Amino acid sequence: MRLLLIRHGQTPSNVANLLDTAVPGPGLTELGEKQAAALPDALADERIEALYASTLVRTQLTAAPLAAARGLEVLVRDGIRELAAGDLEMEPGDTEAGEAYMVTAFAWAAGDTGLRMPGGESGAEAFGRFDAVVAEAAASGAGTVAMVSHGAAIRAWTAARARNVDVDFAAAHPLDNTGVVVLEGSPETGWTALTWAGAVVGDAAPAGSESGPTGRPLDTQE
Template identity: 50%
Template sequence: MRLFLVRHGQTQSNVDHLLDTAVPGADLSPLGREQAGALVGALGERGIGAVTASTLVRTQQTAAPLAAHLGLDVAVADGLREIEAGDLEMRGDEESVRRYLEVVAAWLHGDLTVAEPGAEDGHAFFARYDAAVADALAAARAAGVDTLALVSHGAAIRTWSGVRARNLTAAFVIATGLENTGVVELQGGPGEGWTCVRWTGAVLGPEQAEVAGAGPAAEPAPVEPGPVF
């Protein structure tokens, strides 16, 4: 199976560096809508046979142009939503963002018990994200599809991929960003394991990943990467 994990397009919350993780979340900005449209050129001919987005509106808006181009409906899965900010929701000060990212780093290093007040811990996050991926894969297989796109969120994609892909390390994920509409491409499956074959802005090998020059996957104009949510 081939899995394209796509970060949503830009929102005003990204521009303002806000921890916007709750449903329904912000709409795409005008640039974000351009980025979503540009995904058609980036992924429209990659054999994608199913598209699933999270319950936040920005992922569904990002998925819509690609799905329309492919003649597909956008399925919605709650498990693909962003890592919760809890009591830090909609805060954008440096200390709040640092605390949020420290939780992500702890999970990447194997400590899944860490959580912000009011938010899920790593066990809960991986349980719901694993289930969402498994459900999407099962539906794809039932439809005879072997390539699918999941439109999700920066911290969620980076954290899940960093733990589940055999050739990614915590150090790589922490050092490597994922721009709006950036793509992490995985090959494999839950049984045999996943290998990351593409991460926007990085060079990947079978055993390890190295940080390389960054560049957006499908952005019509340069944009500051900003926070991961």
């Protein structure tokens, strides 16, 4: 299966650099609406047969233009929502709280899935719910599936599940709003990342962006 993981369009909380992960969450900014409207053309070469979005409003609004262009139903699933921030909810992303959030997410990707987000879920719970939606899509028989999800969820899950993406790569490579990670594989055989934000994996370079705390590089300096 070809799996397209798409980050939602820009939100007011992205602009304010806040850890905003609770359901239903904010809608899109004017720029976010334009980003969503551009997705059908950006993905014109992809033969998408199934389209998923999370339970957060921003992913459904991002998926809507693509659904309309392809005549697809948006399948809303809680499993691909953002990694829950717990006690860090609505904290600024450029503070110790924001750093703690991303450090925890990438600790999960490195294998410490028993660790809990402060006041929130564990890595096993977060990856388990995401895995379940991916497994559902794979079982449907669709050749190409698009899932509109969230920055931290996409980066951490891909680092945990793709054989050619490690934590260092995912931590250093931000995913802008409506950025896409393309993978190929299955839950049984595993996953290979083909492209990350348009660049072939292995060739991508970090890019500065103002797309919210889950879209920024992780500062790994001591």
